[in-house]
Amino acid sequence: MKHHYQQWLSKVTPEDFSPNYHNLIDYYLRAIETNPDIVTNYWYLGLAYLLDENLTQAQETWFFIFAQAAEELQPYSQELLEILNLEALRQEKLSHTKLHLLICQQIAEIDPENINNLLTVVILQIKLQEFEINQLEEYNLKELIATADKDSIDFALILDFIPHILEYPYEQTVLLIQSILTYTQGNETIITEIVNLATDIERKKQYTIYAIRLLEVCNLFPHQQLDIYRNLYSFYKKTKDIDKLIAICEQYRDRSHNFSDKLESQNLLLNTYLTVAQWDKALILAEQQYQLYEDIENHIEDLKQSQSKDSFIIGGINFWYLKDDLSYNRKLINQTAKIFQQVNQSNYPSFTFHKPQKKEKLKIGYLAHTLKNHSVGFLSRWLMLYHDKENFDIHLYMNQNREDDITEKWFKPHASKITKVQKDTRSLINAIYDDKIDILVDLDSLTLNSSCLVTVAKPAPIQVTWLGMDATGIPNIDYFIADDYVIPPQSEQHYQEKIWRLPHTYLAVDGFEMANPTLKKADLNIPESAVIFLNVQNSAKLNPHLVNLQMQIISQVEDSYLIFKVKQDETRLKKYIYECADKFDNVQDRLRFIPYDETVELHRANLAIADIFLDTYPYNGATTTLEALWAEIPTVTRVGEQFASRNAYGFMMNANIQEGIAWTDEEYITWGVKLAKNENLRRDISWKLRQSKRKSPLWNSKQFTKEMENAYQQMWQIYLEENQ
Structure with missing residues (x-):
């Protein structure tokens, strides 16, 4: 066989046979005419036809021999396959992709269960833009790979195949990848490749569902790739698949062993619990998280080596939702921020600035x-x-x-x-x-x-x-x-x-655009005479202590209703709120839930259904509270120690409104009940809010801008003086 192929090479390589193969075809026709019983000449004649892209003539030449072989096809098939495989390798080295594919397709006709060859066919078809996803089923690749003998498939070829096939975002691709992982027993190198490619595909092409399926398949196998959990967290969050979001966070937590991974996984899980109103679990996990952050100084080297070194700081956000403890929260956040800078600063350029000048x-x-x-x-x-x-x-x-x-x-x-x-x-x-x-x-x-x-x-x-x-x-x-x-x-x-x-307020706006309101009491099966309390905050701000205060208000005001706005996962939110309401008689029937409006302008307009806006604590509303004040709705807020629990207080003071500002839980309840039972007081507050639009610094952005600009100029002057 080698002798014949060397003879073939001596005939096929000279330039006078390229780019057509007519002379080569004539050579083997003469050889067959001289020695018709030498079967090998027929194989090479067919190959010459094939290289000349005359597929029909090539197959007819080979079929002529197979037809005469009757039942003893195997030796002939094997001989032809050896020739075709050698020529396929030669064409690959010559980078003749089209001819390489043509030969591999003939190999597949003769040996349709040759997985290595089929993988090569698909790669070449993709390179030539001739591949269609239904061909995977035609080749039966998924089943062949799943049942292949160990070490029968070229590992390097698999690694070459994966990035090519992943360009086709179909379920057939995902199932084929699962077969490959089954065959390789979840090989870590292959899983790493798939994870990286899937993440890149999602980022560049926004194929989120496809990326999710690929990562889910990888996650079926034992692995050390924590990026699977991190990326699935992001993708489930993007698709709002709450059940899977919770499950992957819990799985990530359970698989985390070192400090940095525990810190990150529990940050993600805690944030998820807060987002979907699973406050019972959140409060338990929060205590563990506090302990981790208190101990962060002892794990700087671990953080420097971790994949979360550039993000662990943002876990501090959760503290502000959980409790109003200014000293404790700021201590943890400042300490974490200091270490965050220490861990990351050396990764970026160190800048120097010229001696400042007056500008x-x-x-x-x-x-x-x-x-x-x-x-x-x-x-x-x-x-x-x-x-x-x-x-x-x-x-x-x-x-x-x-x-x-x-x-x-x-x-x-x-x-x-x-x-x-x-x-x-x-x-x-x-x-x-x-x-x-x-x-x-x-x-x-x-x-x-x-x-x-x-x-x-x-x-x-x-x-x-x-x-x-x-x-x-x-x-x-x-x-x-x-x-x-x-x-x-x-x-x-x-x-x-x-x-x-700043002299008056750290924030001012000139108002908010509003549409025409569409929400009516009748839409919610609420009597026209009822007093409506409104809470539009997301689940992370619905601290159980705060919700308990609001339930006490409702229980003390007959014919009052409390509306919650649902941002996501209505089922869990309702379950949580109803459980909070269970402690009070005749409250559950007076709770209502409304979806987010199609536009922010409509959201603002539909605030008008409320008689009283109930702010949250220990994390106040900011934009939402401003919108309620602009809509001239009396507001009840609980003032605390930390910045997050003093926003509404600052806004109301700047709007010259003190009615509704509570410094204790008892005052919060008292103001809610008082406003509900005193319609004239509500009217007075609404009138004061209307008047505030003409003279309050809260609604005077021009004045605010001047104050910000003055601050910038003073900051620069201080910088000048410090650097003379």
């Missing part, structure tokens, strides 16, 4: 992923609108590259430059430094880890946190913008940042 025009950079249809977008747009462009050069840094009509209308026209990135923190950091930003204002706080990483790198000489949430505690942040209400003087000792208090 006529300051460059202000705003860092946010929320400059769109988002609470932060709605609240910060007025600052962008009223900025003095003569004295301030506005740059926007959007670190998730997502835009909408709000971005287009309210942000783009007011910025001299916009930089957008997607998961590229380093380029974002460099862009801020290259733009020579004087003051970088972070609007994300702990809501996005990449923004925290930017501020850790400190690409601007002055860094400020504003609006997104409470302060991050990152040492490289210079100032946190607040007012006397949200952070009174006695509270600033708990912050590592310098508290910069």
Whole structure:
């Protein structure tokens, strides 16, 4: 056989036979005419026809021999296969993809259970854009691989095959991948490859369901890939598959053994429990999480090596929902932020700044992923609108590259430059430094880890946190913008940042757009004479202690109803609320649940169904409370120690409203009952809220913008004096 193939090579390689094979065909026709009994010449004649892309003639030539062989086909088939396999290898080395495929397809005709060859056929078809997904069933690949003998399939070929076939987002692909994993007994290298490719496909092409299926299949096998849990968490969250979201978080927790993995997995699980109102589990898990964060200083080296080193800081968000303990919460957050900076700072450039000069025009950079249809977008747009462009050069840094009509209308026209990135923190950091930003204002706080990483790198000489949430505690942040209400003087000792208090309010808006209301009492089977309390906050803010207070209010006011707005997982939310209501007589029948409205304008308009807006504690509403006050709805809020529990208080004081501000649980209940039973008082408050729109600093964004700009100029002056 080798002798014949060497002879073939001597005939096929000279240039005079390329690019057509007519001379080669003539050679073997003469050889057969001279020696018709030498079967090998027929194989090579057919191969010559095949290389000349005359498939019909090639098959007829081979069939002529097979027809004469009668029942003894095996030796002939084997001989032809050996020749075709040798030629397939030669064509592969020559990078003749089309001919390589043609030969492999003939091998598949003769030996349809040759898995290695079938895998090669599919790869080549994909390269030539000739593959269709139904061909997997034609080749019977899934079943062949599932039943293949151990070590019978080329492992390197499998690794080459996977990235090609994963480009086809079908269930057939997923099932084939499952067969491959079954055959390889969940090989870790293959699982790693699939996980990386699936994640990349989801990010680039948004094939979330497909990526989920691939990762779910990988998760059927024993593995060490914690990225499977992390990515499934993100994808289930995106698709709002709550049952699977909870299950994967619990599985991740159970599979985590070192400190950093436990910290991350329990952060995700705790956040999920809060999101879906599983407060009984959340409160138990929270105690474990507090212990981990208290011990974080002893695990810095572990964190440096962990995949969660760039994100463990955002777990601090959960603290503000769980309890109103300013000293304890800030201590944990500041300590965590300090370690977060220590762990991550060396991964990014170290910047130096020239000696500062007095400037006529300051460059202000705003860092946010929320400059769109988002609470932060709605609240910060007025600052962008009223900025003095003569004295301030506005740059926007959007670190998730997502835009909408709000971005287009309210942000783009007011910025001299916009930089957008997607998961590229380093380029974002460099862009801020290259733009020579004087003051970088972070609007994300702990809501996005990449923004925290930017501020850790400190690409601007002055860094400020504003609006997104409470302060991050990152040492490289210079100032946190607040007012006397949200952070009174006695509270600033708990912050590592310098508290910069604006004269009136740390936030002002010129109002909110509203549609025409569509929600009526009759739609909810509520009598027209009833008093309606409204709670529009998400489940994470529905602390059981707070819900208990609200149930006490309802129980004390006959003919009153309490409406909750459902953001997600209505079943779990209802179960939780009804369980809270079980302790009180005649309350469950007066609870109602409404879905989120189609647009934010309609949401605001439908607030009008409420007589009284019940704020939450220990995490107040911010945008939602402002919307209720703008809608002139009397509001009851419970004031606490921490920033998150003082927002509504600050807004109401700036709107000249003190009715409804409670400093204790008892006062919260008292105000709820009092407002429900006193319609005239409600009218008076509504009138005061209407009047406040004309003169309150809360609704005066022009004045607020000037105060922010004054703050920026003073910050720069301080920086000048400190660096002379």
